[in-house]
Amino acid sequence: xxxxxxxxxxxxxxxxxxxxxxxxxxxxxxLEEEWLADLAAQPSAFARLRFALGCCWATHVIARxxxxxxxxxxxxxxxxxxxxxxxxxxxxxxxxxxxxxLVVTALVIVTAGVVAKFLYxxxxxxxxxxxxxxxxxxxxxxxxxxxxxxxxxxxxxMKHHPGARIQVPRHRGSFWMGVLVMSACSALLLAASVYxxxxxxxxxxxxxxxxxxxxxxxxxxGLPLATYFTLLTQxxxxxxxxxxxxxx
Amino acid sequence: MGxxxxxxxxxxxxxxxxxxxxxxxxxxxxxxxxxxxxGLASGTLYPILLRLEGAGWFVSRWExxxxxxxxxxxxxxxxxxxxxxxxxxxxxxxxxxxxxT
Numbered sequence: 001x002x003x004x005x006x007x008x009x010x011x012x013x014x015x016x017x018x019x020x021x022x023x024x025x026x027x028x029x030x031l032e033e034e035w036l037a038d039l040a041a042q043p044s045a046f047a048r049l050r051f052a053l054g055c056c057w058a059t060h061v062i063a064r065x066x067x068x069x070x071x072x073x074x075x076x077x078x079x080x081x082x083x084x085x086x087x088x089x090x091x092x093x094x095x096x097x098x099x100x101x102l103v104v105t106a107l108v109i110v111t112a113g114v115v116a117k118f119l120y121x122x123x124x125x126x127x128x129x130x131x132x133x134x135x136x137x138x139x140x141x142x143x144x145x146x147x148x149x150x151x152x153x154x155x156x157x158m159k160h161h162p163g164a165r166i167q168v169p170r171h172r173g174s175f176w177m178g179v180l181v182m183s184a185c186s187a188l189l190l191a192a193s194v195y196x197x198x199x200x201x202x203x204x205x206x207x208x209x210x211x212x213x214x215x216x217x218x219x220x221x222g223l224p225l226a227t228y229f230t231l232l233t234q235x236x237x238x239x240x241x242x243x244x245x246x247x248x
Numbered sequence: 249m250g251x252x253x254x255x256x257x258x259x260x261x262x263x264x265x266x267x268x269x270x271x272x273x274x275x276x277x278x279x280x281x282x283x284x285x286x287g288l289a290s291g292t293l294y295p296i297l298l299r300l301e302g303a304g305w306f307v308s309r310w311e312x313x314x315x316x317x318x319x320x321x322x323x324x325x326x327x328x329x330x331x332x333x334x335x336x337x338x339x340x341x342x343x344x345x346x347x348x349t
Contacts, residue, residue: 033324034279034324035279035290035294037322037323037324041278042280051283051290053291054289054290054292055290055294057291058291061291061295062295065295065298065299
């Protein structure tokens with residue numbers, strides 16, 4: 001083991017021990033030993049760190065599934081008769097639709113960056129600076145592509161699975177927190193759009209102002225829409241949940 | 249771990265794990281080996297392994313080595329059970345693909 005990897009390894013090992021503590025009690029000790037052993041097989045310091053972070057997520061998933069198993073065992077009538085034809089089997093979907101979730105996540109990050117840069121410039125009253133370096137709309141436009149992609153994937157999914165519903169996860173707090181954050185991002189973007197159009201000291205050419213306003217408006221409306229459609233593509237194909245559109 | 253023979257969610261990632269084991273059904277592999285073969289992240293892989301073990305498709309055991317002599321810690325090895333082999337083969341057959349050779 002090289003000297004430069006030891007600090008990372010101990011960070012990774014600490015992460016794994018922390019992660020294993022969050023696992024169900026019956027599995028914690030085993031998972032800690034198993035993950036530490038597999039950690040030693042990782043080829044580089046970065047790989048070890050990535051492995052350890054993955055184990056942190058794995059703990060969350062394992063704990064959630066263990067809780068679900070306990071609920072199902074308590075209600076045996078919910079167990080499907082044929083495992084191969086169970087409802088969970090119908091969640092298998094084309095990879096390009098599942099990828100919509102990743103795309104929208106990336107979109108949220110990119111859009112947050114754009115809005116943050118805009119608000120930063122405004123807060124420092126750098127209107128002249130903005131005017132002097134007209135934003136390249138051709139650079140901003142590609143960030144709209146993920147919105148259309150996610151909306152397209154969602155429409156395709158709903159067309160083929162009209163019974164699709166968003167299912168609010170067990171951890172309702174984090175779900176609704178996400179909804180709140182998404183709504184705040186959307187509101188910020190729409191506010192930015194209005195500001196671009198009507199701010200008196202925003203010294204830009206009319207066409208550029210309108211284009212920026214349009215960009216922010218499309219993003220502000222498209223982001224929650226894309227997220228909604230993406231949640232639909234990740235939902236079970238039948239069952240209770242929030243209402244989704246019906247296609248006839 | 250949970251009730252045996254319960255349903256297993258057949259995600260693309262689960263299929264990749266099964267495919268890795270079906271290449272040599274009698275082989276035992278540690279999580280790190282499966283990760284290398286499938287390219288899956290640890291956050292995805294270990295829940296799948298535990299899910300399949302809980303459903304009775306896999307069985308796992310600790311490696312029988314002396315860590316001090318081997319110079320590394322013992323690993324947890326996973327292997328397909330006869331039930332798992334039959335179920336996994338049936339899954340691949342139902343997708344219209346042959347069992348991986």
